[in-house]
């Protein structure tokens with residue numbers, strides 16, 4: 001008789017939970033996802049969708065993890081080519097001066113990342129709608145731009161798991177020292193051998209009654225989306241004051257990383273201000289207009305690393321959360337499956353209180 005499949009509940013169907021569902025189901029677990037809203041509707045729906053290494057500073061521990069994350073994306077693209085059909089590869093990145101850009105490219109190369117320096121003439125040929133190309137930029141060929149919410153839905157579909165959407169988990173059920181499942185807010189119960197918390201910034205609400213907190217913080221950032229009638233950009237562009245990409249439907253997407261308290265509450269005002277900057281920097285067609293402006297709260301830890309591991313003090317509960325979640329989701333899914341299903345814990349992510 002075949003051994004019984006491990007029954008895993010995944011709480012949260014953002015990009016991280018979706019990737020975990022995919023990896024666990026592919027490796028033989030019986031997965032049940034529980035999501036309070038819809039798949040990909042948390043902060044994943046507000047993400048810019050840039051899977052990149054070039055915006056990561058070489059050196060700190062998360063750099064190795066992001067290198068591994070890009071390798072995992074390459075494997076996923078081979079595995080699910082149709083899912084990535086609309087993804088756009090390649091970014092151009094530059095800093096305030098050519099000297100700073102060159103030094104940053106050199107640091108990436110030293111850290112083992114394959115990047116190329118391109119000059120103003122090349123940039124102008126590649127991106128003819130950039131009004132004033134910088135003297136040089138870093139071309140990062142393996143970066144990708146994609147729709148993270150769609151990727152979350154596609155991974156869940158590809159996983160073929162059981163899913164309960166629109167029902168919130170109220171608490172984990174503790175039987176003695178073991179978690180035996182989850183209690184839903186409407187009083188339903190789902191049983192499992194393991195509960196994985198992929199609830200983003202909400203993770204500590206679920207661990208609190210077990211006497212453990214991951215220490216996740218909610219870090220705000222603004223997403224701006226603009227209708228645009230024509231193709232304008234070929235790659236993701238990241239220069240001082242502007243991070244922009246265009247999707248296959250011609251929509252322009254901008255992420256505004258830093259916001260002060262003043263702007264956090266007024267995303268539309270930020271969107272109109274950025275539209276002026278876009279017109280200054282880019283040749284845009286008539287009628288580009290703001291269609292979405294919203295703050296999103298990223299699950300962030302002060303050491304810049306994600307959290308992945310079993311909760312201490314109980315049996316049967318696991319946490320998977322951290323930033324940058326879109327970049328890291330596939331690698332977190334694989335590492336969690338290695339850990340839970342094969343007992344191999346990755347040295348890429350320090351335990352930070354987890355087991």
Ligand SMILES: Cc1cc2nc3c(=O)[nH]c(=O)nc-3n(C[C@H](O)[C@H](O)[C@H](O)COP(=O)(O)OP(=O)(O)OC[C@H]3O[C@@H](n4cnc5c(N)ncnc54)[C@H](O)[C@@H]3O)c2cc1C
Pocket residue numbers: 011012013014015016017034035036037038040041042043044045046047048049050051167168169170198199200201202203206220221222223255256295296297298299321322323324325326327328
């Ligand atoms: C403007 C902006 C731009 C960004 N750009 C990028 C980028 O380019 N690249 C990148 O890597 N990252 C980016 N991020 C960060 C990225 O969005 C997050 O790191 C990532 O989406 C986190 O995914 P998650 O699955 O952990 O969280 P979420 O997407 O928030 O998913 C958690 C899910 O858990 C559910 N949930 C919570 N509590 C419960 C409960 N009790 N019961 C049931 N369900 C529950 C929620 O409804 C939610 O759907 C950006 C973020 C913002 C705001």
